[in-house]
Amino acid sequence: MSPNLKAALLGPLNKNNPILVQVLGICSALAVTTKLESSLVMAISVIIVVALSNVIISLLRKSIPNRIRIIVQLVVAAALVTLVSEILKAYAYDVSKQLSVYVGLIVTNCILMGRLEAFAMGNGPWASFLDGIGNGLGYGWILVTVGFIRELFGSGTLLGYKVIPQSFYDAGYMDNGFMMLAPMALLLVGCIIWIHRSKNPELQEEQ
Amino acid sequence: MLLKINDENMNKEGGGYTLAYASIMVIIVALLLSFTHQSLSEKQTTNVNRDKMQQILRSLKIDAPAHEAVEKYNSLITNAYLIREDGTKIDGSEGVTPEDPAFSTNITEGAEGGLPVYEAEVGGSKKYIIPLSGSGLWGAVWGYLAVNEDGTTIYGSEFGHASETPGLGAEIVEYAFRAQFEGKHLFKNGEFTSIAVVKKGTTDSKRDYVDGISGGTITSKGVNNMLLESVGLYQNFLKNLSTPQ
Numbered sequence: 105m106s107p108n109l110k111a112a113l114l115g116p117l118n119k120n121n122p123i124l125v126q127v128l129g130i131c132s133a134l135a136v137t138t139k140l141e142s143s144l145v146m147a148i149s150v151i152i153v154v155a156l157s158n159v160i161i162s163l164l165r166k167s168i169p170n171r172i173r174i175i176v177q178l179v180v181a182a183a184l185v186t187l188v189s190e191i192l193k194a195y196a197y198d199v200s201k202q203l204s205v206y207v208g209l210i211v212t213n214c215i216l217m218g219r220l221e222a223f224a225m226g227n228g229p230w231a232s233f234l235d236g237i238g239n240g241l242g243y244g245w246i247l248v249t250v251g252f253i254r255e256l257f258g259s260g261t262l263l264g265y266k267v268i269p270q271s272f273y274d275a276g277y278m279d280n281g282f283m284m285l286a287p288m289a290l291l292l293v294g295c296i297i298w299i300h301r302s303k304n305p306e307l308q309e310e311q
Numbered sequence: 312m313l314l315k316i317n318d319e320n321m322n323k324e325g326g327g328y329t330l331a332y333a334s335i336m337v338i339i340v341a342l343l344l345s346f347t348h349q350s351l352s353e354k355q356t357t358n359v360n361r362d363k364m365q366q367i368l369r370s371l372k373i374d375a376p377a378h379e380a381v382e383k384y385n386s387l388i389t390n391a392y393l394i395r396e397d398g399t400k401i402d403g404s405e406g407v408t409p410e411d412p413a414f415s416t417n418i419t420e421g422a423e424g425g426l427p428v429y430e431a432e433v434g435g436s437k438k439y440i441i442p443l444s445g446s447g448l449w450g451a452v453w454g455y456l457a458v459n460e461d462g463t464t465i466y467g468s469e470f471g472h473a474s475e476t477p478g479l480g481a482e483i484v485e486y487a488f489r490a491q492f493e494g495k496h497l498f499k500n501g502e503f504t505s506i507a508v509v510k511k512g513t514t515d516s517k518r519d520y521v522d523g524i525s526g527g528t529i530t531s532k533g534v535n536n537m538l539l540e541s542v543g544l545y546q547n548f549l550k551n552l553s554t555p556q
Contacts, residue, residue, distance in 0.1 A: 167332070168332070169324055169328060169329040169332055170324060171324070171329065172329055172332070172333055175333070176332075176333075176336060179336060179337070183340045183343065183344060186344055186347075187343075187344070187347055190344075190347050190348055190351050190355070191347075191351070193351070193355045193358065194351040194354040194355050194358065195354070197355075197358035197359075197361075197362065197377075198377070201362070204473075281526075284479075285476075
Protein backbone atom coordinates (compact mmCIF):
# COMPACT_ATOMS: atom_id res chain seq x y z
CA MET A 105 0.00 0.00 0.00
CA SER A 106 1.34 3.43 -0.86
CA PRO A 107 2.41 5.61 2.10
CA ASN A 108 -0.52 8.02 1.54
CA LEU A 109 -3.11 5.29 1.63
CA LYS A 110 -1.49 3.76 4.68
CA ALA A 111 -1.58 7.15 6.43
CA ALA A 112 -5.26 7.55 5.54
CA LEU A 113 -6.13 4.22 7.11
CA LEU A 114 -3.80 4.16 10.10
CA GLY A 115 -3.51 7.84 10.97
CA PRO A 116 -6.92 8.15 12.60
CA LEU A 117 -6.23 5.14 14.77
CA ASN A 118 -3.57 7.06 16.66
CA LYS A 119 -1.94 10.34 15.70
CA ASN A 120 -4.97 11.77 13.94
CA ASN A 121 -7.70 10.19 16.05
CA PRO A 122 -11.05 11.92 15.45
CA ILE A 123 -11.99 12.09 19.13
CA LEU A 124 -8.60 12.46 20.79
CA VAL A 125 -6.91 14.78 18.32
CA GLN A 126 -9.46 16.25 15.91
CA VAL A 127 -11.92 16.52 18.85
CA LEU A 128 -14.92 15.50 16.77
CA GLY A 129 -17.84 13.21 17.58
CA ILE A 130 -17.76 13.82 21.33
CA CYS A 131 -21.54 14.01 21.81
CA SER A 132 -22.33 10.46 20.79
CA ALA A 133 -19.19 9.27 22.59
CA LEU A 134 -20.90 10.44 25.78
CA ALA A 135 -24.42 9.33 24.98
CA VAL A 136 -24.17 5.73 23.78
CA THR A 137 -21.33 4.47 25.96
CA THR A 138 -23.47 3.49 28.97
CA LYS A 139 -23.40 -0.03 27.60
CA LEU A 140 -20.70 -1.88 25.67
CA GLU A 141 -23.23 -3.30 23.22
CA SER A 142 -24.53 0.12 22.15
CA SER A 143 -20.97 1.38 21.81
CA LEU A 144 -20.12 -1.51 19.48
CA VAL A 145 -23.20 -1.07 17.32
CA MET A 146 -22.73 2.70 17.13
CA ALA A 147 -19.07 2.22 16.20
CA ILE A 148 -19.94 -0.22 13.41
CA SER A 149 -22.71 2.05 12.12
CA VAL A 150 -20.36 5.06 12.02
CA ILE A 151 -17.63 3.06 10.23
CA ILE A 152 -20.09 2.00 7.55
CA VAL A 153 -21.67 5.44 7.12
CA VAL A 154 -18.42 7.44 7.06
CA ALA A 155 -16.68 4.99 4.69
CA LEU A 156 -19.58 4.74 2.25
CA SER A 157 -20.42 8.45 2.22
CA ASN A 158 -16.72 9.21 1.75
CA VAL A 159 -16.71 6.98 -1.35
CA ILE A 160 -19.91 8.46 -2.78
CA ILE A 161 -18.82 12.06 -2.30
CA SER A 162 -15.38 11.25 -3.67
CA LEU A 163 -16.95 9.76 -6.81
CA LEU A 164 -19.15 12.84 -7.21
CA ARG A 165 -16.56 15.42 -6.19
CA LYS A 166 -15.76 16.70 -9.67
CA SER A 167 -19.39 17.26 -10.56
CA ILE A 168 -20.73 18.89 -7.40
CA PRO A 169 -21.41 22.61 -7.91
CA ASN A 170 -19.40 24.53 -5.37
CA ARG A 171 -22.17 26.57 -3.84
CA ILE A 172 -24.28 23.56 -2.86
CA ARG A 173 -21.46 21.24 -1.90
CA ILE A 174 -22.26 21.22 1.83
CA ILE A 175 -25.91 20.52 1.02
CA VAL A 176 -24.96 17.62 -1.24
CA GLN A 177 -22.72 16.19 1.49
CA LEU A 178 -25.57 16.49 3.96
CA VAL A 179 -28.06 14.79 1.62
CA VAL A 180 -25.71 11.87 1.00
CA ALA A 181 -24.99 11.54 4.73
CA ALA A 182 -28.65 11.79 5.76
CA ALA A 183 -29.75 9.27 3.12
CA LEU A 184 -27.12 6.75 4.23
CA VAL A 185 -27.99 7.15 7.90
CA THR A 186 -31.69 6.72 7.15
CA LEU A 187 -30.83 3.52 5.28
CA VAL A 188 -28.80 2.22 8.25
CA SER A 189 -31.64 3.09 10.60
CA GLU A 190 -34.28 1.35 8.46
CA ILE A 191 -32.12 -1.76 8.09
CA LEU A 192 -31.51 -1.93 11.84
CA LYS A 193 -35.23 -1.61 12.52
CA ALA A 194 -35.92 -4.53 10.21
CA TYR A 195 -33.08 -6.88 11.10
CA ALA A 196 -31.86 -5.92 14.60
CA TYR A 197 -34.90 -4.42 16.29
CA ASP A 198 -33.72 -4.69 19.91
CA VAL A 199 -30.51 -2.88 19.09
CA SER A 200 -32.30 -0.22 17.07
CA LYS A 201 -34.55 0.45 20.07
CA GLN A 202 -31.54 1.27 22.20
CA LEU A 203 -29.91 3.39 19.54
CA SER A 204 -33.12 5.02 18.28
CA VAL A 205 -32.24 8.66 18.65
CA TYR A 206 -28.51 8.22 18.23
CA VAL A 207 -28.58 6.57 14.82
CA GLY A 208 -30.27 9.66 13.48
CA LEU A 209 -27.65 11.73 15.27
CA ILE A 210 -24.87 10.19 13.20
CA VAL A 211 -25.75 12.81 10.61
CA THR A 212 -24.84 15.56 13.03
CA ASN A 213 -21.68 13.72 14.03
CA CYS A 214 -18.94 16.15 13.11
CA ILE A 215 -16.62 13.33 12.08
CA LEU A 216 -18.87 12.63 9.11
CA MET A 217 -19.07 16.14 7.73
CA GLY A 218 -15.46 16.74 8.78
CA ARG A 219 -14.09 13.91 6.67
CA LEU A 220 -16.35 14.61 3.70
CA GLU A 221 -15.15 18.22 3.54
CA ALA A 222 -11.53 17.65 4.49
CA PHE A 223 -10.80 14.45 2.59
CA ALA A 224 -13.45 13.11 0.24
CA MET A 225 -13.81 16.38 -1.67
CA GLY A 226 -10.16 16.26 -2.60
CA ASN A 227 -9.18 12.61 -2.91
CA GLY A 228 -9.96 9.52 -4.92
CA PRO A 229 -12.55 6.92 -3.93
CA TRP A 230 -10.21 4.20 -2.68
CA ALA A 231 -8.24 6.63 -0.48
CA SER A 232 -11.51 8.12 0.77
CA PHE A 233 -12.83 4.68 1.60
CA LEU A 234 -9.72 3.90 3.65
CA ASP A 235 -9.92 7.30 5.34
CA GLY A 236 -13.54 6.57 6.27
CA ILE A 237 -12.67 3.14 7.66
CA GLY A 238 -9.70 4.60 9.54
CA ASN A 239 -11.70 7.41 11.14
CA GLY A 240 -14.56 5.06 11.94
CA LEU A 241 -12.16 2.65 13.63
CA GLY A 242 -10.41 5.48 15.47
CA TYR A 243 -13.77 6.68 16.78
CA GLY A 244 -14.82 3.08 17.43
CA TRP A 245 -11.96 2.03 19.66
CA ILE A 246 -12.46 5.06 21.89
CA LEU A 247 -16.17 4.31 22.13
CA VAL A 248 -15.57 0.66 22.98
CA THR A 249 -12.99 1.59 25.63
CA VAL A 250 -15.26 4.12 27.32
CA GLY A 251 -18.25 1.78 27.02
CA PHE A 252 -16.25 -1.08 28.53
CA ILE A 253 -15.27 0.99 31.57
CA ARG A 254 -18.67 2.57 32.06
CA GLU A 255 -20.65 -0.65 31.84
CA LEU A 256 -18.17 -2.60 33.98
CA PHE A 257 -18.05 -0.10 36.82
CA GLY A 258 -21.51 1.36 36.38
CA SER A 259 -23.52 -1.88 36.18
CA GLY A 260 -21.07 -4.67 36.97
CA THR A 261 -21.84 -6.26 33.60
CA LEU A 262 -20.27 -6.53 30.15
CA LEU A 263 -22.49 -7.03 27.12
CA GLY A 264 -25.26 -7.72 29.61
CA TYR A 265 -23.49 -10.60 31.32
CA LYS A 266 -22.74 -10.21 35.01
CA VAL A 267 -18.97 -9.93 35.43
CA ILE A 268 -18.47 -8.64 38.95
CA PRO A 269 -19.10 -11.64 41.21
CA GLN A 270 -21.87 -11.53 43.81
CA SER A 271 -19.27 -11.97 46.56
CA PHE A 272 -18.00 -8.47 45.84
CA TYR A 273 -21.48 -7.01 46.33
CA ASP A 274 -21.95 -9.00 49.51
CA ALA A 275 -18.69 -7.55 50.83
CA GLY A 276 -20.03 -4.06 50.37
CA TYR A 277 -19.05 -3.19 46.76
CA MET A 278 -21.58 -1.05 44.93
CA ASP A 279 -22.01 -0.13 41.28
CA ASN A 280 -20.75 3.38 40.59
CA GLY A 281 -23.86 5.35 39.66
CA PHE A 282 -21.82 8.30 38.43
CA MET A 283 -20.41 6.10 35.67
CA MET A 284 -23.87 6.01 34.12
CA LEU A 285 -24.03 9.77 33.70
CA ALA A 286 -22.64 11.65 30.70
CA PRO A 287 -20.06 13.78 32.56
CA MET A 288 -18.21 10.61 33.52
CA ALA A 289 -17.73 9.77 29.86
CA LEU A 290 -16.22 13.21 29.35
CA LEU A 291 -13.84 12.60 32.25
CA LEU A 292 -12.88 9.19 30.84
CA VAL A 293 -12.21 10.67 27.39
CA GLY A 294 -10.11 13.32 29.11
CA CYS A 295 -8.08 10.64 30.86
CA ILE A 296 -7.57 8.79 27.58
CA ILE A 297 -6.41 12.04 25.95
CA TRP A 298 -4.00 12.53 28.85
CA ILE A 299 -2.48 9.07 28.39
CA HIS A 300 -2.46 9.53 24.61
CA ARG A 301 -0.67 12.89 24.74
CA SER A 302 1.98 11.63 27.11
CA LYS A 303 2.70 8.79 24.67
CA ASN A 304 2.71 11.23 21.72
CA PRO A 305 4.53 14.34 22.97
CA GLU A 306 4.54 15.95 19.53
CA LEU A 307 0.77 16.38 19.81
CA GLN A 308 1.05 18.46 22.97
CA GLU A 309 0.33 22.11 22.48
CA GLU A 310 3.06 24.70 23.01
CA GLN A 311 2.93 26.38 26.40
CA MET B 312 -31.46 32.60 -16.56
CA LEU B 313 -29.75 31.30 -19.65
CA LEU B 314 -29.65 27.53 -19.73
CA LYS B 315 -26.61 27.09 -21.90
CA ILE B 316 -25.01 23.72 -21.38
CA ASN B 317 -22.80 22.35 -24.11
CA ASP B 318 -20.30 19.52 -23.95
CA GLU B 319 -17.11 21.57 -24.31
CA ASN B 320 -17.44 23.86 -21.38
CA MET B 321 -20.32 22.81 -19.14
CA ASN B 322 -20.42 25.53 -16.56
CA LYS B 323 -20.41 23.69 -13.29
CA GLU B 324 -21.07 26.87 -11.37
CA GLY B 325 -23.93 28.01 -13.56
CA GLY B 326 -27.40 28.41 -12.08
CA GLY B 327 -28.98 25.99 -14.49
CA TYR B 328 -26.51 23.23 -13.81
CA THR B 329 -26.81 23.71 -10.05
CA LEU B 330 -30.58 23.55 -10.19
CA ALA B 331 -30.59 20.46 -12.38
CA TYR B 332 -27.98 18.76 -10.18
CA ALA B 333 -29.89 19.46 -6.99
CA SER B 334 -33.19 18.31 -8.48
CA ILE B 335 -31.85 15.04 -9.85
CA MET B 336 -29.99 14.26 -6.63
CA VAL B 337 -33.09 14.83 -4.52
CA ILE B 338 -35.27 12.69 -6.80
CA ILE B 339 -32.78 9.81 -6.75
CA VAL B 340 -32.49 9.91 -2.95
CA ALA B 341 -36.27 10.08 -2.52
CA LEU B 342 -36.76 7.06 -4.76
CA LEU B 343 -34.04 5.11 -2.99
CA LEU B 344 -35.41 5.80 0.48
CA SER B 345 -39.04 5.08 -0.39
CA PHE B 346 -38.04 1.85 -2.08
CA THR B 347 -36.05 0.77 0.96
CA HIS B 348 -38.82 1.68 3.36
CA GLN B 349 -41.39 -0.10 1.23
CA SER B 350 -39.45 -3.34 1.06
CA LEU B 351 -38.55 -3.31 4.75
CA SER B 352 -41.80 -2.08 6.26
CA GLU B 353 -43.39 -5.51 6.61
CA LYS B 354 -40.39 -6.82 8.56
CA GLN B 355 -40.37 -3.69 10.69
CA THR B 356 -44.06 -3.96 11.54
CA THR B 357 -43.54 -7.60 12.54
CA ASN B 358 -40.76 -6.45 14.87
CA VAL B 359 -42.83 -3.67 16.42
CA ASN B 360 -45.78 -6.02 16.97
CA ARG B 361 -43.57 -8.71 18.45
CA ASP B 362 -42.06 -6.16 20.81
CA LYS B 363 -45.53 -5.12 21.98
CA MET B 364 -46.44 -8.76 22.57
CA GLN B 365 -43.28 -9.18 24.65
CA GLN B 366 -44.28 -6.18 26.75
CA ILE B 367 -47.78 -7.57 27.35
CA LEU B 368 -46.28 -10.93 28.28
CA ARG B 369 -43.90 -9.27 30.74
CA SER B 370 -46.89 -7.75 32.54
CA LEU B 371 -47.96 -11.39 33.00
CA LYS B 372 -44.53 -12.05 34.50
CA ILE B 373 -43.38 -13.96 31.43
CA ASP B 374 -40.09 -12.95 29.83
CA ALA B 375 -40.35 -14.42 26.36
CA PRO B 376 -37.34 -14.23 24.02
CA ALA B 377 -37.98 -12.90 20.54
CA HIS B 378 -38.27 -16.23 18.77
CA GLU B 379 -40.88 -17.56 21.24
CA ALA B 380 -42.85 -14.37 21.84
CA VAL B 381 -45.56 -14.62 19.19
CA GLU B 382 -46.31 -18.28 19.95
CA LYS B 383 -46.47 -17.64 23.69
CA TYR B 384 -48.67 -14.60 23.18
CA ASN B 385 -51.11 -16.51 21.02
CA SER B 386 -51.32 -19.35 23.54
CA LEU B 387 -52.00 -17.12 26.55
CA ILE B 388 -54.08 -14.25 25.24
CA THR B 389 -57.62 -15.53 24.89
CA ASN B 390 -59.45 -12.36 23.93
CA ALA B 391 -58.97 -8.67 23.19
CA TYR B 392 -61.50 -5.90 22.63
CA LEU B 393 -62.24 -2.22 23.05
CA ILE B 394 -64.33 -0.71 25.83
CA ARG B 395 -65.85 2.68 26.45
CA GLU B 396 -65.06 4.75 29.53
CA ASP B 397 -68.41 3.71 31.04
CA GLY B 398 -67.08 0.16 31.08
CA THR B 399 -69.18 -1.33 28.29
CA LYS B 400 -67.63 -3.39 25.54
CA ILE B 401 -67.75 -2.00 22.02
CA ASP B 402 -69.51 -4.57 19.85
CA GLY B 403 -67.55 -6.00 16.98
CA SER B 404 -64.20 -4.98 18.46
CA GLU B 405 -63.20 -8.47 19.58
CA GLY B 406 -60.09 -10.04 18.08
CA VAL B 407 -56.61 -11.04 19.22
CA THR B 408 -54.52 -10.53 16.10
CA PRO B 409 -52.33 -7.44 15.60
CA GLU B 410 -54.72 -6.27 12.91
CA ASP B 411 -57.72 -6.32 15.23
CA PRO B 412 -58.93 -3.18 17.03
CA ALA B 413 -57.45 -3.84 20.50
CA PHE B 414 -53.84 -4.38 19.43
CA SER B 415 -53.87 -1.71 16.79
CA THR B 416 -55.48 1.07 18.84
CA ASN B 417 -53.00 3.59 20.16
CA ILE B 418 -54.16 4.95 23.52
CA THR B 419 -51.90 7.97 23.31
CA GLU B 420 -54.33 9.33 20.77
CA GLY B 421 -57.07 9.58 23.39
CA ALA B 422 -59.91 7.47 24.65
CA GLU B 423 -62.48 8.34 21.97
CA GLY B 424 -61.40 5.50 19.72
CA GLY B 425 -62.05 2.98 22.47
CA LEU B 426 -59.87 1.58 25.23
CA PRO B 427 -58.11 -1.75 24.61
CA VAL B 428 -58.42 -4.64 27.06
CA TYR B 429 -56.59 -7.95 26.72
CA GLU B 430 -57.74 -11.13 28.45
CA ALA B 431 -55.28 -13.87 29.32
CA GLU B 432 -55.59 -17.31 30.83
CA VAL B 433 -52.72 -17.87 33.27
CA GLY B 434 -52.56 -20.77 35.72
CA GLY B 435 -56.28 -21.48 35.36
CA SER B 436 -57.47 -17.96 36.13
CA LYS B 437 -58.34 -15.01 33.95
CA LYS B 438 -56.22 -11.88 33.91
CA TYR B 439 -57.09 -8.52 32.38
CA ILE B 440 -54.31 -6.49 30.85
CA ILE B 441 -54.72 -2.77 30.30
CA PRO B 442 -52.29 -0.45 28.51
CA LEU B 443 -50.97 2.70 30.19
CA SER B 444 -49.65 5.92 28.72
CA GLY B 445 -48.00 8.86 30.43
CA SER B 446 -44.93 11.08 30.48
CA GLY B 447 -41.74 11.05 32.50
CA LEU B 448 -38.92 13.53 32.76
CA TRP B 449 -37.60 13.58 29.20
CA GLY B 450 -40.30 11.87 27.20
CA ALA B 451 -43.04 9.28 27.01
CA VAL B 452 -43.54 6.60 29.61
CA TRP B 453 -45.89 3.68 29.07
CA GLY B 454 -46.74 0.26 30.42
CA TYR B 455 -49.18 -2.60 30.87
CA LEU B 456 -50.97 -3.62 34.06
CA ALA B 457 -52.24 -7.17 34.54
CA VAL B 458 -55.22 -7.29 36.92
CA ASN B 459 -56.84 -10.35 38.52
CA GLU B 460 -60.44 -11.41 37.98
CA ASP B 461 -61.52 -9.38 41.02
CA GLY B 462 -60.73 -6.23 39.10
CA THR B 463 -58.57 -4.75 41.84
CA THR B 464 -55.58 -6.96 42.63
CA ILE B 465 -52.48 -6.44 40.50
CA TYR B 466 -50.97 -9.62 39.07
CA GLY B 467 -48.01 -8.02 37.29
CA SER B 468 -46.78 -4.89 35.60
CA GLU B 469 -44.58 -3.78 32.73
CA PHE B 470 -43.12 -0.31 32.17
CA GLY B 471 -41.30 1.26 29.26
CA HIS B 472 -39.86 4.66 28.47
CA ALA B 473 -38.51 6.57 25.52
CA SER B 474 -35.63 8.51 27.03
CA GLU B 475 -35.48 8.49 30.80
CA THR B 476 -32.09 8.73 32.47
CA PRO B 477 -30.15 5.44 32.53
CA GLY B 478 -29.61 4.22 36.07
CA LEU B 479 -32.27 6.56 37.44
CA GLY B 480 -35.68 7.00 35.82
CA ALA B 481 -34.90 4.18 33.42
CA GLU B 482 -34.91 1.76 36.36
CA ILE B 483 -38.71 1.57 36.17
CA VAL B 484 -38.28 -1.21 33.60
CA GLU B 485 -36.38 -3.39 36.06
CA TYR B 486 -38.14 -6.19 37.89
CA ALA B 487 -37.08 -4.73 41.26
CA PHE B 488 -39.44 -1.80 40.69
CA ARG B 489 -42.21 -3.71 38.92
CA ALA B 490 -42.38 -6.55 41.45
CA GLN B 491 -43.63 -4.14 44.12
CA PHE B 492 -47.00 -3.85 42.37
CA GLU B 493 -47.85 -7.54 42.72
CA GLY B 494 -50.71 -8.07 45.15
CA LYS B 495 -51.52 -4.37 45.54
CA HIS B 496 -55.10 -3.15 45.12
CA LEU B 497 -56.52 -0.50 42.80
CA PHE B 498 -59.74 -0.07 44.79
CA LYS B 499 -60.17 0.69 48.48
CA ASN B 500 -63.67 0.37 49.95
CA GLY B 501 -65.16 0.27 46.49
CA GLU B 502 -63.47 3.53 45.51
CA PHE B 503 -60.81 3.76 42.81
CA THR B 504 -57.62 4.90 44.54
CA SER B 505 -55.00 3.55 42.12
CA ILE B 506 -51.55 2.77 43.43
CA ALA B 507 -49.27 5.59 44.50
CA VAL B 508 -45.57 5.79 43.76
CA VAL B 509 -44.06 7.47 46.79
CA LYS B 510 -40.63 8.61 47.88
CA LYS B 511 -38.85 5.74 49.58
CA GLY B 512 -39.46 5.90 53.29
CA THR B 513 -42.79 7.69 53.13
CA THR B 514 -46.19 6.04 53.38
CA ASP B 515 -49.72 6.64 52.19
CA SER B 516 -52.55 5.68 54.51
CA LYS B 517 -55.39 6.18 52.05
CA ARG B 518 -54.18 3.80 49.35
CA ASP B 519 -51.70 1.12 48.37
CA TYR B 520 -48.28 2.41 47.38
CA VAL B 521 -44.85 1.38 46.07
CA ASP B 522 -41.42 2.96 46.50
CA GLY B 523 -40.27 5.25 43.73
CA ILE B 524 -36.78 5.29 42.23
CA SER B 525 -34.17 7.09 44.34
CA GLY B 526 -32.81 9.89 42.19
CA GLY B 527 -35.61 9.39 39.66
CA THR B 528 -38.24 11.54 41.32
CA ILE B 529 -39.84 13.05 38.25
CA THR B 530 -40.02 9.75 36.41
CA SER B 531 -41.55 8.15 39.51
CA LYS B 532 -44.11 10.96 39.69
CA GLY B 533 -44.83 10.38 36.01
CA VAL B 534 -45.56 6.71 36.69
CA ASN B 535 -47.71 7.71 39.67
CA ASN B 536 -49.80 10.06 37.52
CA MET B 537 -49.99 7.53 34.70
CA LEU B 538 -51.37 4.92 37.09
CA LEU B 539 -53.98 7.41 38.26
CA GLU B 540 -55.06 8.79 34.89
CA SER B 541 -54.58 5.88 32.49
CA VAL B 542 -55.98 3.26 34.83
CA GLY B 543 -58.66 5.76 35.87
CA LEU B 544 -60.14 5.47 32.38
CA TYR B 545 -60.80 1.79 33.12
CA GLN B 546 -62.26 2.16 36.60
CA ASN B 547 -65.85 1.51 35.57
CA PHE B 548 -64.81 -1.56 33.61
CA LEU B 549 -62.76 -2.86 36.55
CA LYS B 550 -65.52 -2.12 39.05
CA ASN B 551 -67.95 -4.17 36.95
CA LEU B 552 -65.60 -7.15 37.11
CA SER B 553 -66.15 -7.59 40.84
CA THR B 554 -69.92 -7.29 40.63
CA PRO B 555 -71.63 -10.38 39.20
CA GLN B 556 -73.14 -9.60 35.76
